[in-house]
Amino acid sequence: MWSDIFQTEKPGYFGQFGGMFIPEILRATFEELIEAFESAKTDPSFWTEYVQTMQSYSCRPTPITYLPNLSKKNGGAQIYCKREDLNQTGAHKANNVMGQGLLVKRMGKSRVIAETGAGQHGVATATMAARFGLECTIYMGALDVERQRPNVFWMEQLGAEVVAVTEGSATLKDAINAAMRDWSASMDDTHYALGTVCGPHPFPTMVSYFQSLIGQESREQILELTGRLPDRIYACVGGGSNASGLFLPFLEDEGVELVGVEAGGHGVESGAHAVRFSGGHIGVAQGYKTYFLQNPEGQMMHTHSIAAGLDYVGVGPILSHLHDEGKVRFSFATDKEVIDAVRLLIRTEGLIPALESTHGLAGLLRESSEMDEEDIVVFNLSGRGDKDIFNIAEALDDPKWREFIHQKSNEYRKASN
Amino acid sequence: MSSKLSEYLRNRLKEKKILLMTHTVVGYPSLEDNWQMLEEMQVANVDMVELQMPFSEPIADGPLFVKANQEALKNGIDWNAYFDFMRRAHKKFDFPLLLIGYYNSVFVMGHRSFCSRLAEHGASGYLLPDLPLEEMEDLHELSKEHQLNPIMMCTPTQKDTRLQSICANGSGFLYCVARKGVTGAVTKIDPMVFEFLKRCRRYSDLPLALGFGLSNGADLNHLQGHADIAVIGSALLKTWEEKGPEAYRNHLNELAEATT
Numbered sequence: 274m275w276s277d278i279f280q281t282e283k284p285g286y287f288g289q290f291g292g293m294f295i296p297e298i299l300r301a302t303f304e305e306l307i308e309a310f311e312s313a314k315t316d317p318s319f320w321t322e323y324v325q326t327m328q329s330y331s332c333r334p335t336p337i338t339y340l341p342n343l344s345k346k347n348g349g350a351q352i353y354c355k356r357e358d359l360n361q362t363g364a365h366k367a368n369n370v371m372g373q374g375l376l377v378k379r380m381g382k383s384r385v386i387a388e389t390g391a392g393q394h395g396v397a398t399a400t401m402a403a404r405f406g407l408e409c410t411i412y413m414g415a416l417d418v419e420r421q422r423p424n425v426f427w428m429e430q431l432g433a434e435v436v437a438v439t440e441g442s443a444t445l446k447d448a449i450n451a452a453m454r455d456w457s458a459s460m461d462d463t464h465y466a467l468g469t470v471c472g473p474h475p476f477p478t479m480v481s482y483f484q485s486l487i488g489q490e491s492r493e494q495i496l497e498l499t500g501r502l503p504d505r506i507y508a509c510v511g512g513g514s515n516a517s518g519l520f521l522p523f524l525e526d527e528g529v530e531l532v533g534v535e536a537g538g539h540g541v542e543s544g545a546h547a548v549r550f551s552g553g554h555i556g557v558a559q560g561y562k563t564y565f566l567q568n569p570e571g572q573m574m575h576t577h578s579i580a581a582g583l584d585y586v587g588v589g590p591i592l593s594h595l596h597d598e599g600k601v602r603f604s605f606a607t608d609k610e611v612i613d614a615v616r617l618l619i620r621t622e623g624l625i626p627a628l629e630s631t632h633g634l635a636g637l638l639r640e641s642s643e644m645d646e647e648d649i650v651v652f653n654l655s656g657r658g659d660k661d662i663f664n665i666a667e668a669l670d671d672p673k674w675r676e677f678i679h680q681k682s683n684e685y686r687k688a689s690n
Numbered sequence: 691m692s693s694k695l696s697e698y699l700r701n702r703l704k705e706k707k708i709l710l711m712t713h714t715v716v717g718y719p720s721l722e723d724n725w726q727m728l729e730e731m732q733v734a735n736v737d738m739v740e741l742q743m744p745f746s747e748p749i750a751d752g753p754l755f756v757k758a759n760q761e762a763l764k765n766g767i768d769w770n771a772y773f774d775f776m777r778r779a780h781k782k783f784d785f786p787l788l789l790i791g792y793y794n795s796v797f798v799m800g801h802r803s804f805c806s807r808l809a810e811h812g813a814s815g816y817l818l819p820d821l822p823l824e825e826m827e828d829l830h831e832l833s834k835e836h837q838l839n840p841i842m843m844c845t846p847t848q849k850d851t852r853l854q855s856i857c858a859n860g861s862g863f864l865y866c867v868a869r870k871g872v873t874g875a876v877t878k879i880d881p882m883v884f885e886f887l888k889r890c891r892r893y894s895d896l897p898l899a900l901g902f903g904l905s906n907g908a909d910l911n912h913l914q915g916h917a918d919i920a921v922i923g924s925a926l927l928k929t930w931e932e933k934g935p936e937a938y939r940n941h942l943n944e945l946a947e948a949t950t
Contacts, residue, residue, distance in 0.1 A: 294793060294820045296750040297856070298870055301847040440756050441746065450756075453749050458871030460847075557794045558747045560820070570769055571798035573746040 275524040278591065279481075285474025288597060290590035293473040295560050299453075302460040307475045309380050314482070319375065323483075326371050330404070331361040333368075333486065337494040337651065342621040350504065350641040350648035354624075354634075355491045357515065357655045364627065364656030365487060365515045366397035366468060372483035373466040374401040384408040384463040388452040390417055390445035390511065391582030391629060392424025393656050394468030399433035401466070409433040412451040414444035417581045423660050442575040445511075445585045449559055469512025470589035473560035477517075477590050484518025491651060492522050499649055505530040505640070507652040509632035510603070511547070511582050513589035515655035520601060521591075530602065533592060534636030536578030537605035545577035549588045550596055550603040558586075563593045579608040579664060580628035582656075606635035612668045614638055615658065627656035628664060695786055695814045695839045695862035699897045699918065702737050706949045707914045709737035711899060712942070713790070713923035715755060716741050716772050717762030719931075724775065726935060727926075732783050734942035737919065737949075740817065741779070743772050743791035750819040752872040754924050754931075769799065773811045780812025788841065789816040796821075796829070805832040815839030815862050823855060830859065841865050846886040857893035863919060866890050868902045873924050877903025879912045887916050906941075910948035920945075 278287065284307075285291045293303060313319040327333040335356040344352045357365035370387075377385060385407045389395030395411040402409035411428050415437040418425055428435050441447035449472065456465040467476045470484070495503055506523060508516035510533040520531045538546035546552070553564035556571055565587045566574045578584040595601040606614070611628060614635040618624050626634065633652040641650045658665065666674035702709055712731050714724050731739060744762035748755060780787055789808060796804045796818060808816060815838050821829070826840065833840050839862030844853060847870065857864060866887060868877040877883070883900070890898055900913060901921030910920045922945060929941045 292825065293822060294825070295822065296819045297822070297843045298750075298845045298847055298867055300822070300845075300852065301849065440753070441760060446747065450747055450749050454752070454872045457750075460870060554798075557797050557820075558792075559749065562797075567794075567798070569798070571745075571794040572763060 275521050278521065278524065279478050285478065287477075287591045287594035289555070290561070290563050290593040291474060291477060292557070292562050293560065294557050294562070295473050296457060298457050299460065302456065303473060303475070305380065309376055310475050310479050313376055313379060319379070323372055323375055326375065327368065327486065331367045331371060332359055334490045334494070335359045337491060337498060339498070340622050343618065346617070346621055347638050348642045349646070350644035350650045351646070352637065352641060353495065353498070353503070353649065353651045354654040355487060355519065355651060357487060357653060358624075358626065358630070358657035362393070362397045362400050363659065364393040364397065365484060365518060365653070366394045366656070368486050368518065369468065369480050369483045369514060370394070370397040370401040370466055373464065373479070374405050377407060377464045378405060380464065382462050382464045384410070384459065385466050386410045386412065386452050386455050386459070386463055387466045387468055388412045388445065388448035389468060390414070390448070390584060391580065391627070392417065392421040392428070392660060393582060393627070395428050395433070395435070396424050396431070398466050398468070399428045399431035402433065403431045410455065411435045412438055412448040412455070414442070414448050415439045416443040417445065417448070420664060421581055421660060422663065444576065444581070446559065446573060446587070453560070469514040470517045470591060471512040471559065471561065471563070471587055477561070480514055481517045481521060481591060484514050485521050487515065487518035487653065488520060488522030491519060495649070495651060501649070502526050502529050503649040503651045504528065504644070505532055505650045507532045507534060507633040507637040507650065509583060509629050509655065510535050510588060510592065511585045511629060512587070513592045515653050517589055517591055519653045520595070524600065531600065532636060533601050533603045534632045535603060535605040536580060536583035536632060537607040537610070538577040538579070540607055541605070546605070547576040547578050547584055547586070548605045551605070561590055563587050563590045579611060579668065580632065582627070582629040583632060604636050606632045610635040610639070612665070615665060616669065624654065625658040626654055627658045628661045630655040693839055693862055694837065696896055698786060699737070699863055703897065703918055706737075708910055708917065708949050709919040710910070710945055710949050711738040711740065711919050711921045712736050712926060713740040713742065713921070715744060715758040715762050715927070716775050717744055717765045717767030718758040719761070720765060721771070721775055723930070727930065727938065728779055728783055730935070730939050730942055731785065733939070734946040736785055736942070736946070738786050738788065740788045740790040740923070741772070741776055743789055743795055745792040745795060748792060750872055752924060754927060755873050758927065769795070773807055776811040776813060786814040787812060789813050791816070791818060793818045793821040801829050801832050805829070805836040805838055808838055809836035813838065815841050817841040817843070817865060819843060823859060826859065833861070843867055844890045846870070846882070850889070853889060854893045857890065857896075860894055860896050863897040863899050864890055864894055865921070866898055866900045866917070868900050868904070871902070873902055876905070879909055884916050907944045907948035910945060
């Protein structure tokens with residue numbers, strides 16, 4: 274069984290990666306969470322409620338869509354995509370937060386905190402909090418607050434307090450540290466709904482469980498659609514939650530190659546990127562052991578990506594283990610390749626992808642054109658791109674958009690004078 | 691486990707009502723400022739000093755120390771600068787020195803190299819707030835070889851069985867965390883804190899230090915008879931930052947007076 278990967282000799286370890294490197298004050302809270310998850314995991318009523326919630330509230334199962342125009346234009350393999358963009362709030366993040374929300378109910382806590390990079394996990398958490406009647410605080414790097422204003426707007430409308438974190442590089446890793454600090458003081462009534470397959474045990478395991486819906490559905494759907502399993506599947510990798518969710522149920526299918534695509538930013542040689550598997554080294558930070566982008570003295574480095582959600586210094590320990598075992602191959606896509614791929618997908622198929630998800634697509638486009646027409650490739654369209662309108666318009670240097678922003682700016686200026 | 695450090699602390703306790711451990715982040719605001727702080731600590735007859743090795747992700751620290759860690763790194767503090775400072779301080783001052791830092795520095799440096807560098811540069815021990823008991827075995831073995839004290843942290847959230855294991859692995863003294871949360875926020879010293887210290891005492895006869903949120907002489911007075919060592923970190927740094935060296939000296943003197 275693919276889920277045997279979680280049955281490890283040392284709980285929370287995957288090979289040499291993972292663990293629980295946490296301040297002692299948080300230990301009891303983590304133990305409470307492990308206990309709650311272990312009990313929920315073996316409780317069929319929990320999973321029945323989870324599946325029903327995902328179906329009625331988050332539109333699951335999401336379909337797999339064949340992309341004939343893109344396949345033709347790119348040449349080579351036939352391209353399919355898993356439509357996680359159709360989830361409630363527009364990304365795969367809903368799978369994880371609704372699961373954690375049901376756990377919060379089981380634990381009887383009244384407040385939820387979360388970190389967010391692109392804002393998708395923040396919006397999903399704020400939505401879950403609104404739905405379940407929980408207080409909600411979202412930590413977000415100040416830089417990400419600037420580049421993801423639409424998501425900040427929605428989080429606030431949903432009733433969440435958004436705290437802009439100015440420490441460090443003011444991005445995702447700093448938001449995680451801030452959320453961990455909040456939790457170490459508020460643990461009695463608060464759950465930290467970590468958004469990806471990183472951090473201390475049990476988060477990598479727990480989030481992978483919730484996200485594995487993606488791969489389970491994909492496997493069944495592609496079999497039904499094409500009569501066979503795909504040759505390659507692609508997913509973008511920041512922390513790695515959508516990739517883990519897609520990959521794990523295919524782990525034992527030997528003919529299926531699993532490809533993770535990291536954020537190449539301005540290129541690996543530029544130093545402005547988040548390519549942990551090429552430039553990173555094993556270390557211990559933020560509560561777990563994995564590949565981190567760090568200097569020779571173990572200080573975490575600043576990362577860059579056009580996609581705020583991939584701009585992260587570490588990577589999920591399960592993925593690090595699968596990398597070292599040779600079970601997942603990693604590549605990367607640069608900001609420029611991503612923008613080109615966004616434009617191509619919009620024009621050929623009428624799909625507006627998130628910048629994060631487009632990394633998976635860009636990696637696929639580069640490789641699938643060399644494949645045979647009979648080959649099948651799938652990428653995870655993990656989120657929709659509405660939130661990226663400012664960044665994409667800027668990257669495309671769209672003159673009408675610029676004019677619109679100038680006009681709005683003038684209107685606001687006049688109104689405030 | 692008894693050691694040179696615990697013997698030193700017990701001897702000091704014969705002359706004082708409570709001992710004082712202070713703290714500085716090496717490289718913040720600058721090495722010169724750190725040195726001046728240590729000189730003031732010596733004058734105030736401080737009993738022990740933590741030298742924080744800066745790390746980019748200090749998850750157990752509050753905003754003041756987070757900023758201090760980041761600024762120290764911006765100031766170019768690396769391992770060599772840190773250990774040079776420690777060696778100079780060890781030669782010049784009487785109080786024992788402890789490294790406080792995060793595990794990644796140790797992991798990347800290598801356990802053996804970490805222990806030998808610490809011992810060579812005059813440290814009595816170290817605190818690593820993000821290294822759990824379950825991961826310490828190898829480092830503790832090497833620490834024994836180098837006569838270093840790995841300082842264990844006790845917290846009010848630990849169940850008795852865990853507290854007992856933590857205490858059993860203690861060396862030098864035990865660092866008791868006064869409350870939930872990170873460094874820097876104010877702690878109310880109340881019967882809950884005393885109860886917690888009693889729980890720690892039940893499992894160990896090592897000296898007990900209490901830290902997190904203590905700031906003034908009154909805090910030390912309240913703790914007398916309950917804790918053996920008071921740890922003051924953020925409050926002193928705040929004084930240095932906001933009011934300067936003279937106020938820092940006065941603050942230290944106020945604390946020192948409460949120890950005798």
